Amino acid sequence: MHNDIKEILVTEEQIREKCKELGSVLSEDYKNKKPLVVGLLKGCVPFIGDLAKNISAYIQIDYMDVSSYHGGTQSSGEIRILKDLSTSVKGRHVIIAEDIVDTGRTLKEVISLFESRGALSVRVVTLLDKPEGRIVDIEADYIGFTIPKAFVVGYGLDYGEYEFYRNLPYVGVLKEEVYS
Ligand SMILES: O=P(O)(O)OC[C@H]1O[C@H](OP(=O)(O)OP(=O)(O)O)[C@H](O)[C@@H]1O
Ligand code: HPA
Numbered sequence: 001m002h003n004d005i006k007e008i009l010v011t012e013e014q015i016r017e018k019c020k021e022l023g024s025v026l027s028e029d030y031k032n033k034k035p036l037v038v039g040l041l042k043g044c045v046p047f048i049g050d051l052a053k054n055i056s057a058y059i060q061i062d063y064m065d066v067s068s069y070h071g072g073t074q075s076s077g078e079i080r081i082l083k084d085l086s087t088s089v090k091g092r093h094v095i096i097a098e099d100i101v102d103t104g105r106t107l108k109e110v111i112s113l114f115e116s117r118g119a120l121s122v123r124v125v126t127l128l129d130k131p132e133g134r135i136v137d138i139e140a141d142y143i144g145f146t147i148p149k150a151f152v153v154g155y156g157l158d159y160g161e162y163e164f165y166r167n168l169p170y171v172g173v174l175k176e177e178v179y180s
């Protein structure tokens, strides 16, 4: 375990198994729908890679870069689109792939954007759900793990201006001294 991590919440093995489970549910639900899977950068990267390997339905994958945290541990409440999709969502079934739903602000913005662009359906798959962090009323449709209200890092999730810890293979809670 990395020296800055206090506790591992979700292990590499648990993530691997969960990606298989979620992948097979999505394969069934989207069998004849040729959905567009949209990863929200940068946090989605490990998850969308492992999830997509376990989906047998025809899927197209695209990415959008939206940011609300700007490097800290608190959501700024302001969403910026740093990179837009290169695919049109009009008339498509869209699955947004997220690493975590916390305040719900990022998703709320992105879901209404895709609806206004004419998506046929918009659903969300997230590895982590932190319901106690919620500020806006948004729920994911497919959830890997429900976690308590702690700031977590690893498996795509970062902390700080240098965006460290995304490369950890597990999800863990940072030690308090790392914040100060
Ligand atoms: O529910 P919310 O409170 O909106 O938080 C969730 C979002 O915040 C993080 O992204 P961030 O904006 O830090 O960008 P990143 O993925 O590049 O780290 C995370 O990857 C989610 O996209
Ligand atoms: O707990 C978190 N950790 C890292 N990034 C995040 N973005 C929203 N919540 C979190």
Ligand SMILES: [Mg+2]
Residues within 6 Å of the ligand: 043, 069, 071, 157, 158
């Ligand atoms: Mg972040």
